[in-house]
Amino acid sequence: MRKSAHESNRLWPSLFQLKKNLFSLRVWTVPLVLVIVACGHMRQWKTQQRSSWGAGAGFGMFATVDYHGTRFIHVHAVRGNHRQRVDIPAELAQTVGLKARALPTAQNLERFCQALWEHLQTQASGANEFAGHDATGLSVEMWGMTIDATRRCLTRHRIRQMYYSPSQHRPGASHEPNR
Secondary structure (H helix, E strand, O other), X not given: OOOOHHHHHHHHHHHHHHHHHHOOHHHHHHHHHHHHHHHHHHHHHHHHOOOOOOOOOOXXXXXXXXXXXXXXXXXXXXXXXXXXXXXXXXXXXXXXXXXXXXXXXXXXXXXXXXXXXXXXXXXOOHHHHHHHHHOOEEEEEEEEEEEEOOOOEEEEEEEEEEEEXXXXXXXXXXXXXXX
16 A cells, blocks of 8 residues: 555654654653662662662662661670670661661761760660660671572671770761761
């Protein structure tokens, strides 16, 4: 069947419109933004061990079991050679603790330690007296989970550790919390 002149004339404007749309900024804005966000998340995941699941983390959430929900923090109050395990209050675990687990940078762990230290100083009594008033600092370890493919099991690995000493902490030198 032969196309009429009218039908073939409609084809050229549609091809012209397609070419015009391919070079339009509107067409490429969303894919470009997604690529930029993905690159930023990959950089933070690689350099700062950011959780790939939550807290605005990104696109790798189905590729790993290591996320803020499987990460855990061990805290010990330290006095000389003695260490005593410290329980993390729920309100701190859900605020600064969540930020530290999602993005375990030195700044976020320091904020967590500072908040926990202040809590221990105000709540010290009885069994927690050593952890509160007599301690000289806090030993903090962040742990995460990975899958060991050769042994076919979950394993834990230390993500970051630090020692927090309030005597070395200068008020005003701390960083503002992420908002």
